[in-house]
């Protein structure tokens with residue numbers, strides 16, 4: 292569960308990126324964050340992962356008041372969250388299998404054999420186990436994004452945050468990527484998916500929270 296109460300964020304010398312934001316995202320929900328460029332979508336996601344700290348208000352993630360977290364406690368938050376970005380952020384010098392396995396290596400001390408089988412399973416879930424020895428740049432954009440999703444999901448996070456994950460992809464591939472997020476959501480992962488792609492917003496039967504200039508201007512909640 293994600294709870295925000297009267298959250299404000301202003302970057303230095305700028306107008307507010309988030310202004311008096313309150314929302315509750317229930318466990319297991321699938322929520323789109325929409326709104327034009329500069330609306331505050333990325334800022335909201337960054338606050339949920341504590342890349343950015345909010346100025347005022349309260350942010351609770353899985354019951355943890357993350358505004359009060361010291362750096363040394365952030366792992367408690369981040370081990371429950373997977374993140375996917377528009378530009379994939381894969382490590383170019385590692386194979387896609389190594390990219391996915393690496394996410395597990397740095398967050399758990401499981402035996403090597405278990406890490407390898409979980410990484411393989413995660414790649415299989417996104418339909419890419421047959422390309423496991425390829426390097427990221429040998430794959431298409433859609434394939435690279437599928438690897439990024441496998442990497443985000445391999446740790447079995449409770450929450451999956453996505454920042455314009457289909458921003459660089461064509462419409463058909465975008466729908467495939469959306470389906471992977473929906474698949475993760477069906478097995479219980481809470482998904483918060485930022486996009487300003489109107490086709491995507493219309494295609495999914497999901498809640499939509501719309502931001503504009505840092506404020507919530509519309510909420511469509513499906514139960």
Ligand SMILES: Nc1ncnc2c1ncn2[C@@H]1O[C@H](COP(=O)(O)OP(=O)(O)OP(=O)(O)O)[C@@H](O)[C@H]1O
Pocket residue numbers: 302303305307308326327328329330331332333334335487
């Ligand atoms: N690091 C930063 N320093 C200063 N201002 C920032 C920073 N990051 C974002 N902003 C400002 O905060 C506001 C919200 O930006 P944000 O990136 O959250 O919007 P967004 O809805 O994600 O936009 P986009 O769809 O273009 O990614 C904008 O006015 C932006 O210029």
